[in-house]
Amino acid sequence: MHENDKIDRYFREQLGSFEQSPPDATWNAIAQKLDKTKRKGIMLLLFRIAAGMAILISTGIGYYLIHQPDKSTTAPKVAFNEKSAVTGINKVSTLPGKPSGNLSSNQLQHNKPAREIRTDREHVLDNVQIESTVKEKPIIESIIPVQAYAFYGFAPVPIEGRKAAHLQMMLSNDMSLAQQRRSDTITEEEAIALVMAEYNEAFSDELPSPERKQRWILGSEVAPLYSSRTINSGSLEQETLDNLNKSESGILAYAGGVRIAYATSKRLSIQSGLYYSRYGQKKNDAQVYNMNYAGSPTLSDVDVLLSVTNSTGIISGSGETGIGNTAVTNDLGVSAENSNHKDLMSYNMSNDAESAEGVVLKQYFDYFEVPLILKYKMIDRKIDVSFSGGLVTNFLIGNKVDMIMDGKSYDIGETSDINEINYSGSFGLGLEYPLVTNFDLTLEPRFRYYLNSIDKSSQLLVHPYSFGFFAGINYRF
Amino acid sequence: MVDQLHNIIRGCQEKKPEAQRALYDMFKAKMFGICLRYAGNYDDAQDIMQEGFVKVFEKIHQFRFSGAFEGWIRKVMVNTALEKYRLHYRQVPVDENTVGPEMEEDKNIGSDIDACILLKTIQELSPKYRIVFNLYALEGYTHKEIGELLHISEGTSKSNLSRARAILQEKVSKIYIKSVQTY
Numbered sequence: 001m002h003e004n005d006k007i008d009r010y011f012r013e014q015l016g017s018f019e020q021s022p023p024d025a026t027w028n029a030i031a032q033k034l035d036k037t038k039r040k041g042i043m044l045l046l047f048r049i050a051a052g053m054a055i056l057i058s059t060g061i062g063y064y065l066i067h068q069p070d071k072s073t074t075a076p077k078v079a080f081n082e083k084s085a086v087t088g089i090n091k092v093s094t095l096p097g098k099p100s101g102n103l104s105s106n107q108l109q110h111n112k113p114a115r116e117i118r119t120d121r122e123h124v125l126d127n128v129q130i131e132s133t134v135k136e137k138p139i140i141e142s143i144i145p146v147q148a149y150a151f152y153g154f155a156p157v158p159i160e161g162r163k164a165a166h167l168q169m170m171l172s173n174d175m176s177l178a179q180q181r182r183s184d185t186i187t188e189e190e191a192i193a194l195v196m197a198e199y200n201e202a203f204s205d206e207l208p209s210p211e212r213k214q215r216w217i218l219g220s221e222v223a224p225l226y227s228s229r230t231i232n233s234g235s236l237e238q239e240t241l242d243n244l245n246k247s248e249s250g251i252l253a254y255a256g257g258v259r260i261a262y263a264t265s266k267r268l269s270i271q272s273g274l275y276y277s278r279y280g281q282k283k284n285d286a287q288v289y290n291m292n293y294a295g296s297p298t299l300s301d302v303d304v305l306l307s308v309t310n311s312t313g314i315i316s317g318s319g320e321t322g323i324g325n326t327a328v329t330n331d332l333g334v335s336a337e338n339s340n341h342k343d344l345m346s347y348n349m350s351n352d353a354e355s356a357e358g359v360v361l362k363q364y365f366d367y368f369e370v371p372l373i374l375k376y377k378m379i380d381r382k383i384d385v386s387f388s389g390g391l392v393t394n395f396l397i398g399n400k401v402d403m404i405m406d407g408k409s410y411d412i413g414e415t416s417d418i419n420e421i422n423y424s425g426s427f428g429l430g431l432e433y434p435l436v437t438n439f440d441l442t443l444e445p446r447f448r449y450y451l452n453s454i455d456k457s458s459q460l461l462v463h464p465y466s467f468g469f470f471a472g473i474n475y476r477f
Numbered sequence: 478m479v480d481q482l483h484n485i486i487r488g489c490q491e492k493k494p495e496a497q498r499a500l501y502d503m504f505k506a507k508m509f510g511i512c513l514r515y516a517g518n519y520d521d522a523q524d525i526m527q528e529g530f531v532k533v534f535e536k537i538h539q540f541r542f543s544g545a546f547e548g549w550i551r552k553v554m555v556n557t558a559l560e561k562y563r564l565h566y567r568q569v570p571v572d573e574n575t576v577g578p579e580m581e582e583d584k585n586i587g588s589d590i591d592a593c594i595l596l597k598t599i600q601e602l603s604p605k606y607r608i609v610f611n612l613y614a615l616e617g618y619t620h621k622e623i624g625e626l627l628h629i630s631e632g633t634s635k636s637n638l639s640r641a642r643a644i645l646q647e648k649v650s651k652i653y654i655k656s657v658q659t660y
């Protein structure tokens with residue numbers, strides 16, 4: 001071995017401090033790469049913003065297209081097929097001194113060509129069909145649906161079967177009465193209102209719920225969530241990424257906050273708010289060593305020295321854990337980027353058999369979040385079903401690293417080198433159930449994915465994601 | 478001098494081009510010397526140098542001024558060389574159980590062989606021998622650490638080192654004898 005040391009020493013002495021200037025072209029290549037990296041980062045950020053905008057715009061356009069036909073929904077013109085039922089109505093429609101031609105201009109404006117109306121109103125009555133002209137139109141035919149809906153503030157709904165029959169019966173009987181009363185004081189509108197009121201009373205349990213006039217929503221919600229991250233890199237080997245994925249996993253965390261929403265229409269609302277979320281991940285392959293700091297004045301006041309190769313940021317110690325004389329690492333031989341490694345390698349370490357097993361490092365990241373979400377109600381029933389999507393701005397307000405060892409948790413430091421402002425995309429499928437007046441219970445599975453890498457390094461792109469089950473209460477006003 | 482270096486580092490952390498150039502000029506000769514030892518040829522050394530310095534500038538915000546900067550930048554260069562080695566030579570079969578011949582005492586090792594010639598002898602080693610020899614003999618890593626770095630066993634690391642030593646010994650001896658004969 002002596003000879004081996006000799007050849008080693010010989011080369012060390014001759015080449016240990018060997019220096020040679022590189023060609024000038026080397027710097028030019030480095031400068032070009034740096035410039036390219038900078039541009040790539042800017043382009044990536046712009047692309048993600050554009051992608052987010054595209055989602056919002058496409059959602060908006062989708063909503064607009066879906067709802068456009070509703071704007072043409074005006075007064076349907078209806079006539080009863082069955083002559084027997086028409087009798088009474090015709091009496092009303094041809095009230096003395098009130099020929100159909102005397103319809104008010106307001107009423108006439110509601111009368112649109114049958115072709116247009118059919119598309120919106122085919123379902124009005126089983127035995128009611130649409131006419132194509134205003135001429136000889138009975139007043140009731142022109143007015144009932146629109147005036148009644150407008151009067152009661154209901155959304156137009158199909159009236160079928162038993163309800164239709166009952167309505168015809170009422171119209172036959174009550175409109176005659178209305179006609180009689182009309183000769184004294186009652187107007188056509190009042191007559192129709194009387195009919196519809198009776199109808200409503202008879203079918204109050206089957207009527208659709210009144211359209212919600214409240215446009216503002218104030219709510220709060222909380223969620224348990226699972227958070228983890230994806231990693232990719234343009235320069236690191238796949239093997240390195242695989243090793244990181246094997247040694248790291250997600251954690252259960254939580255989120256909660258208040259939201260305020262404004263319903264721009266019956267189905268679409270836009271919402272924002274302020275949320276607090278905790279995300280994180282854990283490192284499962286950490287090892288703990290006892291360190292001998294003897295003769296180390298610079299490290300004598302450090303009780304935990306960290307040198308951990310991980311995907312997200314740099315795990316750095318606070319030096320105030322109280323554990324004492326301990327080194328935590330998952331790889332004694334790597335981490336050139338971690339300057340602690342140099343210190344760690346310089347001191348004697350003895351593997352602590354008791355605490356070397358089952359040591360887990362948990363990285364927690366705390367955020368304030370401000371979302372901008374579009375919510376579209378796909379099903380509007382007693383239990384509403386909505387799809388929501390949008391962008392969230394995440395402000396990092398704190399982070400910490402806990403070490404779980406022997407069943408105990410130690411706050412050993414924090415993660416540095418991570419971005420403080422991030423952007424994420426959010427998608428959810430929500431259920432809404434009315435509890436009491438103006439209060440709704442909400443449940444929403446929600447997926448969130450960070451659009452930018454939270455790690456400042458451009459070498460490793462770390463995108464956290466979370467899946468949470470949000471439950472909360474809404475107050476409408 | 479230390480203050481000047483720290484100012485340059487801070488400038489690099491703020492991504493100032495003039496600071497980056499100053500840092501490069503300050504360390505380029507030392508770092509290229511390291512790159513030449515780990516690379517098989519001049520071109521590969523340039524590649525390692527470029528990638529290494531790009532990493533240095535990308536990661537320099539992580540430097541906390543708690544240790545020597547030269548050690549830090551040196552480690553980045555070495556790791557870059559190792560990544561390149563892993564990338565290009567991971568398919569190279571490893572002789573797990575082959576232990577090289579023990580070194581025979583050789584009094585011919587002199588101190589007057591030019592460093593460039595010694596460098597060439599290292600570059601001519603096969604990559605697996607060259608990397609292990611560099612890490613062990615010139616950087617001071619243990620076989621256990623080398624095994625973890627290169628994902629090989631300690632035994633393989635020892636075997637590769639032994640073989641590297643034998644080859645170097647032989648070459649140095651020949652160079653020495655040749656130089657003596659010319660006089």
